[in-house]
Amino acid sequence: METGFIGLGNLGNIMVKNLVESGRKLRIFNRTIEKTKPFEATTSVESDVPSLAKSCDIIFSILSDDAAVESLCFNQGLIANMKPGSVHVCLSTIAASTATRLAEEHAEKGIDYLTATIVGRPEAAQARALTVCLSGTSAKKEAVVELLTDLGGKNIKQFGDDPKSAAVVKICTNFLITSAIEAMGEAFNLAGKAGADVALFHEMITETLFSAPIYKNYGKVIIDESYDKAGFTSQLGFKDTRLALALANDAGVTLPFADIIKNRFIVNHSRGRNLYDWASIAKVIKEESEPLTDVKQSQ
């Protein structure tokens, strides 16, 4: 089966490398052609979406947001050119409602649509240790699972036949991550202002009740304020928070933690940290309890 891969960003780039190393033959496409250069010898680089779409049975795409995925599917001609019976596996984090609509648009042309959301950062992709949440229906699902393993998936979780389910799970996972970041931001700021040793506090909780990567890694980022080395940008975190709020709206539920987090991102971006790590919303918390230099301080 001919396999295509669209999107050579932070994650896509490593996934293609993994697939090639696993002996997979690929046709690849990226809007910015320069990013395909390192793969000229090992893959077939396509110059446009239609030529890739016409010749593939399974096509993976990983792009930054809903608008980019919709542009790929419609404006750039993916759906119009894919073969009936072929499958588009969408790896991007997009709205659950977009997943539902895209699945319908694909189905009208006899094309399958699967959602395969990725839990893990580039280092995890590099280590072939990604978790992948898969949902939707396709006769080619088994072949897709094998490819997901070859692109760096270690733990492939099947969330059933509804193409939106894997999107829902990814959105809820990122909401939990931002909630943990905000909670640590508030707790560390409070502990520090109240005179406790914050690094030791962090050590204590991550040795015990919170012995998980999110608390270990982001806790350290928050304490070190090493926000400029972005593993995942504030801008993308803001997008995912808005996806969570939109999903909550559609589902008729409140999400008060996400309301607070959304406002953190808005303030964070007003301060110019769009491209900092999303954990930099904790910096906003700290700034809230610090004097401003241009305000005359009381004696």
Add this chain to the structure above:
Amino acid sequence: METGFIGLGNLGNIMVKNLVESGRKLRIFNRTIEKTKPFEATTSVESDVPSLAKSCDIIFSILSDDAAVESLCFNQGLIANMKPGSVHVCLSTIAASTATRLAEEHAEKGIDYLTATIVGRPEAAQARALTVCLSGTSAKKEAVVELLTDLGGKNIKQFGDDPKSAAVVKICTNFLITSAIEAMGEAFNLAGKAGADVALFHEMITETLFSAPIYKNYGKVIIDESYDKAGFTSQLGFKDTRLALALANDAGVTLPFADIIKNRFIVNHSRGRNLYDWASIAKVIKEESEPLTDVKQSQ
């Protein structure tokens, strides 16, 4: 050195058992005398606080809240009767400001005051796997650390000379736990309402990014709604949330997640779940998105 232990509640009871099993000789006191019965053969049961206070060099106390600790120290005569040079080790979760004030009151009589807050539930005490956060100054600190180990402490973290620091850390830890409960409550409710398999979602996150006891254990409690088997009551969770808000107020910082959580507890208690597990605040989230049976539903 003569050692005393006051408070035979859920945790205190197991701690005394552990101390006895470690070969420690103890004088114990509990307001409800019945609870001392199982220890009649293995400890010296005192009938009032002053007689215990007069004869001990190191006294541990573990009570439910600030009022109980203050009553012990003042009304019941602990401070008035302790020997100069002796030390009171307070294991209760109380306000940081109370710890500071109590340390001063003890110091005036030449008595040392240490805060040793406990991170862990009764099962952890049973398994001698408690984490203990210790702070304050005393010449007997080393002897206290040995006793903390014998009462079930595995990991004794030293938070310096300020008696309030260990209280601050405990309050911030419990704030992080309630934040994780609220975040899971919101995320699971949203995922479920949006049609995803919540149990599988929980399995996925706890196998990966959130592979920590808090997410594993409370996540399961929330999904199973097994709130009536309280490991830690909603009532105590409410108290600790108010302690966090009071500390934030004193420190001049905001704590917006705790504001939301405080309101969850208020609603939870209006609904009669004071003595349910504190994770039952997640039930309030679920109830928010469910129809009320006495409201005529639209067609």
